[in-house]
Structure formats: C-alpha cells, structure tokens
Amino acid sequence: MAKIILEMKNITKTFPGVKALDNVNFQVEEGEIHALVGENGAGKSTLMNVLSGIYPYGTYEGDIVYEGEVCKFHKIKDSESKGIVIIHQELALVPEMTIGENMYLGNEIGRKSAIDWDKTYSEADKYLKMVGLTESSKTKVKEIGTGKQQLVEIAKALSKHARLLILDEPTSSLNEEDSKALLDLMLGFKKQGMTMIIITHKLNEVAYVSDKITVVRDGSTIETLDCHGAEQISEDRIIKGMVGREMTNRFPKRENVAIGDVMMEVSNWTVQHPKYTERNVVNDVSMYVRKGEVVGIYGLMGAGRTELAMSIFGQSYGTLLSGTLKLDGKEVRLKKTPLDAIKHKIAYVTEDRKGNGLVLSQSIRVNTTLANLGGVSKNTVLDTDAEYAAAEEYRKKLNTKTPSVEQLVGNLSGGNQQKVLLAKWMFAEPDVLILDEPTRGIDVGAKYEIYCIINDLAKAGKSVIMISSELPEVIGMSDRIYIMNASRIVGEMKAEEATQENIMSMILASGRGD
Amino acid sequence: MKKDVKTLLKDNTMLIVLVLVFVFFTITTKGMMFQPMQFNALITQNAYVFILSCGMLMCMLTGGNIDLSCGSFVCLIGAIGGYLMIIKGMNTGVSIALLLLVGVVYGCVLGYLVAYVDIPPWIATLAGYLAFRGLGTQILSSNSSTGSLAPFPQSFLDIFAGKVFSTKLGELNMPCMIVGIVACLLVVFLNFRSRAARLKKGYEADSFAWMLGKTVLLDAVILLFTWKLAMSGGIPTVLIWVAVIVLFYSFITGKTTIGRHFYVVGGNREAARLSGIDTRRVMFLAYLNMAIITVITSFAVLSKVQAANSTLGTNYEMDAISACVVGGVSAYGGAGTVPGMLVGALLIGVINLGMSLMGVDANFQKVVKGIVLLGAVAFDIISKKKSK
Numbered sequence: 001m002a003k004i005i006l007e008m009k010n011i012t013k014t015f016p017g018v019k020a021l022d023n024v025n026f027q028v029e030e031g032e033i034h035a036l037v038g039e040n041g042a043g044k045s046t047l048m049n050v051l052s053g054i055y056p057y058g059t060y061e062g063d064i065v066y067e068g069e070v071c072k073f074h075k076i077k078d079s080e081s082k083g084i085v086i087i088h089q090e091l092a093l094v095p096e097m098t099i100g101e102n103m104y105l106g107n108e109i110g111r112k113s114a115i116d117w118d119k120t121y122s123e124a125d126k127y128l129k130m131v132g133l134t135e136s137s138k139t140k141v142k143e144i145g146t147g148k149q150q151l152v153e154i155a156k157a158l159s160k161h162a163r164l165l166i167l168d169e170p171t172s173s174l175n176e177e178d179s180k181a182l183l184d185l186m187l188g189f190k191k192q193g194m195t196m197i198i199i200t201h202k203l204n205e206v207a208y209v210s211d212k213i214t215v216v217r218d219g220s221t222i223e224t225l226d227c228h229g230a231e232q233i234s235e236d237r238i239i240k241g242m243v244g245r246e247m248t249n250r251f252p253k254r255e256n257v258a259i260g261d262v263m264m265e266v267s268n269w270t271v272q273h274p275k276y277t278e279r280n281v282v283n284d285v286s287m288y289v290r291k292g293e294v295v296g297i298y299g300l301m302g303a304g305r306t307e308l309a310m311s312i313f314g315q316s317y318g319t320l321l322s323g324t325l326k327l328d329g330k331e332v333r334l335k336k337t338p339l340d341a342i343k344h345k346i347a348y349v350t351e352d353r354k355g356n357g358l359v360l361s362q363s364i365r366v367n368t369t370l371a372n373l374g375g376v377s378k379n380t381v382l383d384t385d386a387e388y389a390a391a392e393e394y395r396k397k398l399n400t401k402t403p404s405v406e407q408l409v410g411n412l413s414g415g416n417q418q419k420v421l422l423a424k425w426m427f428a429e430p431d432v433l434i435l436d437e438p439t440r441g442i443d444v445g446a447k448y449e450i451y452c453i454i455n456d457l458a459k460a461g462k463s464v465i466m467i468s469s470e471l472p473e474v475i476g477m478s479d480r481i482y483i484m485n486a487s488r489i490v491g492e493m494k495a496e497e498a499t500q501e502n503i504m505s506m507i508l509a510s511g512r513g514d
Numbered sequence: 515m516k517k518d519v520k521t522l523l524k525d526n527t528m529l530i531v532l533v534l535v536f537v538f539f540t541i542t543t544k545g546m547m548f549q550p551m552q553f554n555a556l557i558t559q560n561a562y563v564f565i566l567s568c569g570m571l572m573c574m575l576t577g578g579n580i581d582l583s584c585g586s587f588v589c590l591i592g593a594i595g596g597y598l599m600i601i602k603g604m605n606t607g608v609s610i611a612l613l614l615l616v617g618v619v620y621g622c623v624l625g626y627l628v629a630y631v632d633i634p635p636w637i638a639t640l641a642g643y644l645a646f647r648g649l650g651t652q653i654l655s656s657n658s659s660t661g662s663l664a665p666f667p668q669s670f671l672d673i674f675a676g677k678v679f680s681t682k683l684g685e686l687n688m689p690c691m692i693v694g695i696v697a698c699l700l701v702v703f704l705n706f707r708s709r710a711a712r713l714k715k716g717y718e719a720d721s722f723a724w725m726l727g728k729t730v731l732l733d734a735v736i737l738l739f740t741w742k743l744a745m746s747g748g749i750p751t752v753l754i755w756v757a758v759i760v761l762f763y764s765f766i767t768g769k770t771t772i773g774r775h776f777y778v779v780g781g782n783r784e785a786a787r788l789s790g791i792d793t794r795r796v797m798f799l800a801y802l803n804m805a806i807i808t809v810i811t812s813f814a815v816l817s818k819v820q821a822a823n824s825t826l827g828t829n830y831e832m833d834a835i836s837a838c839v840v841g842g843v844s845a846y847g848g849a850g851t852v853p854g855m856l857v858g859a860l861l862i863g864v865i866n867l868g869m870s871l872m873g874v875d876a877n878f879q880k881v882v883k884g885i886v887l888l889g890a891v892a893f894d895i896i897s898k899k900k901s902k
Contacts, residue, residue, distance in 0.1 A: 339790035356784035371789040373771040380771045
C-alpha cells in the first residue's frame with residue numbers, strides 16, 4: 001500500500017452563521033489522483049482553501065498532516081513552500097501581463113532589487129513545454145484562449161515545484177477537446193509521481209482520471225470510493241452519495257393553489273456572452289410559467305441559469321440574439337433596460353445580494369423602496385413617511401429581524417438581508433418573480449421562512465421562477481422543474497415525477513451526449 | 515429611538531470640532547474672531563466654497579467622483595464674462611444667460627464623456643483643468659494689457675455682491691433681524707409640524723426633549739449670526755444665493771427620487787442598475803449640474819473681486835473637495851449630506867480666518883489645512899471600521 005501523503009483530521013470550519021465544514025476527515029495517498037465530488041456549497045472548495053492556507057491556521061479546528069508532520073499554514077506561501085499548490089476555479093491571471101510575468105507573479109526570479117527577465121522567460125518556457133504549450137512565454141495572457149490559460153495556470157503550479165496539485169473545477173470553462181487534453185496531462189503527471197486532487201462536477205471526468213473518489217455533502221465527507229476496488233463504481237453510485245439526504249419537512253406544504261393561465265413564456269431564447277461573442281450563454285431555450293405556479297430551474301453552476309434570468313430581465317446580461325417573450329399571451333419587446341422589465345411587472349431577485357442586490361450602506365427603508373420609488377413619491381418628491389410605512393409593512397410581513405427599518409442593511413444577517421431583497425421586489429408589485437438562488441448562504445430556519453414567502457406569493461397568483469442548485473429545494477418547492485445544462489434546457493418534469501437521481505442523470509446524460 | 519450621549523457625540527463630531535475650533539480662535543485672537551465683521555467675512559469669503567461644494571457633493575455621491583476642472587472653469591467663465599460685459603458692453607442679463615449656456619454646453623460634453631464613454635471623471639476633468647485656465651488667460655491677455663478685466667458693470671455686481679438694505683457698521687440692521695427671527699420661527703414650526711405628523715400616523719419620532727433641544731440650538735445659531743450680521747451692516751447679498759442653493763440641494767438630496775438615485779448609484783451601482791435606475795443618466799446629471807453650479811460660483815466670485823484675472827478660481831476644486839470630505843461625504847460615494855458639507859466648509863473657513871487673524875504664516879496655513887483634511891478622512895474611516 002502506498003504511503004499516505006496527506007491527511008486532514010477532524011477539520012471544522014465555521015463562517016458567521018454557517019458551519020461550512022463539520023468534522024471532516026480526508027486522506028490522500030502519494031501518487032494518486034483523488035476526486036472530490038459533491039453538490040454546490042457542499043464544502044469542497046472550503047476544504048481545499050483550508051488545506052492551502054487561504055483560511056489560515058487558527059481559523060479552523062482540526063489538523064493537517066502532510067508527509068507525516070502537522071502543518072500550520074498561515075498563508076498560501078506556507079503551503080506552496082511544501083509543494084501544495086492550488087489552482088482555482090476562476091483563473092487568477094493578469095490579462096495585460098505576459099505568460100512569464102504571470103507565472104512568476106509574487107515569486108519573481110532575480111536579486112532583491114531587480115528581476116532577471118532572461119531567466120524568468122527561459123524558465124517559463126521550460127514549464128510551458130511540460131504542459132504542451134508552444135506559445136512563447138512573452139505572449140500576453142489576454143491573447144491566448146481560456147483553454148491555454150488553464151494550462152498556463154498548471155505550468156505556474158509546476159514552476160512552484162508542486163508535489164500535491166489541487167485543481168478546483170479545472171474544466172468548467174473548457175470545451176470538450178481542451179478538457180480531454182487537460183485530463184490526459186493529469187494522467188501524464190501521475191506517471192511522473194505527482195499527487196493530485198481534482199474537484200469537479202463532471203462525473204465522466206471523475207471516472208476517467210481518478211483512483212479514489214471522496215464524496216462531500218453538507219460539510220462532511222460521506223464516503224471514499226476506491227475506483228480500483230472489487231466493486232465497479234457507477235455514476236449512479238456516486239450520485240447517491242452526493243444527494244442522499246433525507247427530506248423530511250424541510251419544505252412547507254403549499255395549500256392547493258389554482259394554477260392559472262400561462263403568464264410568461266419565452267421561446268427560442270438565445271443569448272450571447274457580453275464579451276466573448278463566439279459563446280452563447282443561453283442556447284435556444286423555451287419555457288413558460290403559469291399564474292400561481294412555482295417553476296424550478298435546476299442546473300449546476302455555469303449552466304446558464306442566471307444568464308437566462310438576467311437576459312429576460314431587460315437584457316441586463318448579454319445580447320439577445322433571437323427569441324420571443326410573451327407576457328399574458330401578448331408578445332412584448334422589452335427595451336434593453338431593467339426599468340422596462342420592471343414596468344412590465346417582471347422582477348429579478350439576484351443570487352448575489354451583496355454584489356448587485358442591496359445597497360449595504362443604506363437603510364432597510366431605502367432598500368425596500370428602491371425598485372419602486374414611484375410608489376412612495378409624488379412628482380418625484382419622496383414621502384419619507386409613506387416610505388417608512390412601506391418598509392415597516394414588509395418588515396412585519398416577512399418577519400425581518402431588526403431593531404428598526406432605519407438599520408443599515410450591511411449590519412443584518414444573510415437571512416434578513418435576503419428578506420429585505422425579497423421585500424424590495426415584492427414592493428415593486430411584479431406578476432413574475434424570478435428568484436435566483438433565494439436561499440444561498442442562509443441558515444435552515446431562515447430558509448424555511450423564505451419557502452413560506454414563496455408559497456404565499458404563488459397563493460397570491462404570482463408566477464414564481466426559482467433558480468436553485470440545491471436539488472432537494474427544487475424538488476420540494478416547485479410544481480414543475482426545468483433542468484438546464486450547458487446553456488440549454490435539457491429536460492422538464494413535474495415535481496411528482498422528479499427524484500434527485502433522475503435529475504442528476506439527466507444532466508450527466510446531456511453532458512456527454514454532444 | 516433612544517439616542518445615548520455616545521452616538522450623539524459621534525454623529526455630530528465635526529459640529530463639535532467646529533465649535534471648539536471657533537472658541538479656540540476667539541480666545542487666541544482675544545475676541546477678534548467674535549466680532550461682527552468676522553461673521554460677515556466668514557460668509558462672503560467662503561460663499562464660493564458653499565456653492566461649489568453643492569455641485570461637488572452630487573458628483574462625489576455617485577461614487578467618490580470629483581471634478582478637477584471647476585477652478586479653471588471659473589477662470590474661463592470670468593474671462594468670457596469680462597469680454598462680454600466689459601469689452602463688448604453687453605447687457606448684464608444677456609451675458610448671464612450666455613455664460614450659463616456655456617456651462618450647460620460644457621456640462622453636457624463632460625457628462626457625456628463620463629457617463630456614456632466611461633472616461634474616468636478625474637481624467638476627463640483633468641483635461642478641463644489644464645485647458646480652461648490656458649484658454650481663459652489667453653482671452654484675458656489678448657483683450658487687456660494687464661491681463662485683467664475690470665470693472666464689471668454695477669448692475670452685475672448688485673446681483674451677487676453688496677448687502678441687502680445696507681446700514682452703517684455698528685448699527686442694528688432691522689431687515690436683517692426680521693429675516694433672522696422669521697427663519698427661527700420657521701424652524702420651530704417645521705420641526706413641530708413634522709414631529710406631530712409622524713406621531714399622528716403612528717411612526718417613530720424623536721422624543722420631545724430631543725427635538726426641543728435641537729430646535730433651540732439651531733435657533734440660537736441663527737440668532738447669533740443674524741445679530742452679528744445686523745451689526746456688520748446687514749445681510750450680504752451672496753448669503754441669499756448661498757441659502758437658496760443650499761436649501762435647494764438639501765431638498766434634492768433628502769426629499770426627491772433623483773436625489774435618492776445619486777446615493778444608490780454611489781452605494782452600489784449594479785444594484786441600482788438592476789433596480790431600474792438609469793445609472794448613466796445619474797452620472798450625466800451629476801456633471802451637468804456641476805458645470806452649472808460652477809458658473810454660478812463664478813458669478814459670486816467675480817462680483818466679489820470685481821475683476822477677471824488668470825488666477826481666478828485657483829484651487830477651488832480642492833477647496834470644494836476638502837469641504838465635502840471634512841464634512842463627512844464619503845470618498846467612495848453613497849454617503850454625505852448637505853448640512854454635513856456645510857459644517858465641513860465652515861470648519862475650513864473658520865480655520866482660514868482664525869489663522870489669518872492670528873497672523874499665522876500663509877505657508878504654514880496650508881500645512882494645517884492639509885493635516886485637518888487627512889485627519890478628518892482618517893477619523894471617518896477608522897470610526898466606520900470600529901462600528902463594524
């Protein structure tokens with residue numbers, strides 16, 4: 001039996017209000033490719049961030065044992081000096097710099113006062129060759145494609161003398177061909193004795209490269225499967241581990257709501273990426289939602305769900321290439337502004353409440369009325385008393401916990417911020433609400449309350465589209481579910497028919513089909 | 515809502531500093547600072563800061579954006595104004611309209627570049643900073659052997675300078691007293707009415723004692739100023755302009771939807787956009803407004819110095835930015851009020867005046883102003899970090 005190179009023992013990591021990792025144990029043998037799989041938010045990336053020192057020693061509990069010694073990493077450099085190098089999902093390259101400059105960023109070769117550029121570039125070229133890149137290291141990063149940029153990241157890792165390489169979703173932005181090349185490269189490194197951990201959603205890739213698979217769920221490691229063992233590991237077997245949690249009473253029952261006519265319908269909706277015009281982020285999507293209906297859109301991160309939602313919402317993302325939008329049976333052409341969507345009674349409740357949902361430096365009152373200032377003003381003169389009353393009404397309705405509606409939103413907990421965000425859009429009185437990950441990063445109690453609000457909205461005859469990466473949530477809350485993968489809708493089913501297994505396998509089947 | 519002493523002090527730090535600094539100078543100048551003349555000077559010498567800062571405030575609210583060109587633009591407007599009114603002898607009203615038109619044109623161009631072409635404001639306005647003073651100086655030197663145009667017609671000076679119902683120094687000016695007392699009564703009336711309205715609708719309102727205290731303090735300050743100004747010959751005309759402009763911007767920022775848009779764009783531009791706010795239009799308006807305000811500032815300054823020359827408006831942009839920042843306007847945007855900015859402008863004005871009265875060296879005065887500016891921002895940022 002090969003020797004254990006890394007052992008993470010009883011790792012627990014808490015963020016304010018959330019336990020991201022709960023007593024995790026994880027072992028990696030020398031020279032293997034170990035896959036970490038799990039749903040979004042299961043804790044895979046957090047675990048790797050603990051390992052690489054991004055969350056420094058002391059901010060978590062438990063021990064990291066690497067090559068037989070307990071490690072206390074205080075920063076990324078500490079772990080890198082031991083040969084543990086992480087390549088993040090989002091590429092961390094500076095586009096305006098050359099490949100060579102990027103590779104040695106923060107690790108410059110030379111004396112203290114001056115960089116030895118000749119050596120930098122010749123060293124860089126050496127590592128580029130190892131990953132199969134023929135570009136000169138003097139090429140600017142912005143001039144090469146994403147696939148090659150990913151290889152540059154790997155070359156950069158090699159230049160740091162990596163012995164344990166962690167790849168966080170390395171193929172998420174790559175096409176089929178580039179992905180295959182990257183996986184083959186990994187297999188090549190393995191032959192040379194490198195140990196690797198790969199985080200991925202693509203189970204076919206897992207099957208292709210890995211020796212062992214560890215399944216993470218809800219902040220715990222569930223099981224480790226040996227791919228070379230007696231039992232053949234099927235994808236179903238992995239999926240079962242990923243989603244196999246019990247679903248009891250996590251979702252409030254919706255009273256029987258009469259589902260009405262089709263409220264909103266999009267057909268053949270195709271949207272182009274705002275920068276990379278050769279990429280369609282939404283491809284020929286057709287879907288509809290009825291009055292009083294909750295429609296779930298499930299898909300993994302990067303499937304194009306948010307892009308679809310935002311493009312419907314006044315083309316606030318990307319460029320619409322083709323497609324029609326019908327509201328209440330009539331075709332409408334929205335101007336390219338969110339304001340026009342709001343006027344047509346569509347609301348988009350963002351997944352990123354801090355980034356583009358709320359104004360954290362302003363009060364609950366100000367945030368609540370933001371999307372409908374006309375509702376609290378006369379001839380553009382604000383009636384602050386009416387505004388206060390509106391904010392107060394929604395505070396009570398949604399049970400937002402705060403001493404006063406004059407409290408700054410930045411001081412609230414995630415769950416309460418989410419309620420303010422919902423309040424803002426409910427106050428805009430839309431007919432169609434698109435909720436993007438409405439329960440991300442909030443605790444179980446607050447989730448339940450948000451679910452109740454969603455049910456109330458449906459009961460009031462609103463059409464609700466709920467985008468979520470949590471399968472149980474989608475199944476538990478929706479009347480009907482669309483499954484999205486790789487910019488397309490790949491399936492539709494009634495909630496009664498849906499199981500976590502058949503949704504997952506639908507995605508996996510579509511991923512390999514083309 | 516209960517307000518304890520600590521938050522009370524924290525919310526009004528700059529106001530308290532202002533009072534302390536004023537007392538300090540009154541003592542060190544052996545009471546000179548407290549004389550009627552100085553109250554008059556405080557207003558007439560700093561009128562340009564009060565006006566210009568209203569425009570700068572709106573720019574800064576949108577995300578810490580500034581206008582570096584306004585000082586040079588004052589110089590250019592002065593030169594054009596001098597050319598029209600003095601060289602060409604054009605009618606005052608027509609000249610004023612033309613100058614405002616120049617402001618609108620510049621504002622539209624600048625606003626377009628900043629809002630729709632996405633040129634960073636400080637670069638877009640740096641161009642004006644360089645170009646306008648050159649252009650202004652060129653106009654002046656080609657129309658006057660001394661590089662200075664004067665005198666402006668009396669009809670122009672009367673609109674912005676001088677005193678209303680002027681009386682002799684040391685004599686109590688009755689119109690001034692009446693205006694002051696009416697203002698005091700108005701404050702009392704408005705405060706009581708808004709509190710009563712809130713209570714009637716069942717909303718939160720300040721406690722009676724708290725509101726009474728606030729009203730009495732504000733009235734006391736108004737009365738003090740009224741009395742001092744009445745003793746120094748009456749209300750400076752420019753004060754009326756300042757008051758109208760300041761009240762207007764207080765209303766815009768505090769009470770209108772467009773004012774709210776400025777705060778929200780500065781607080782979170784993406785959130786504002788996705789809430790249906792036209793963020794580009796807000797940026798455009800900020801710079802259009804700034805240009806118009808700059809023209810009005812030029813009028814006030816021209817009528818005070820009564821001549822246009824090449825150094826007119828030097829460092830005005832810095833004075834306005836300083837007043838905003840010292841007055842608690844966030845350097846990152848999204849926060850700041852007109853009253854806060856006023857306190858900041860007054861504080862800098864008091865320091866300037868006090869040091870001049872003390873006979874402090876002009877170079878050293880600049881050092882002190884620099885330290886005050888840095889101190890105010892550092893204080894602002896540190897106190898925000900602590901409260902988190």
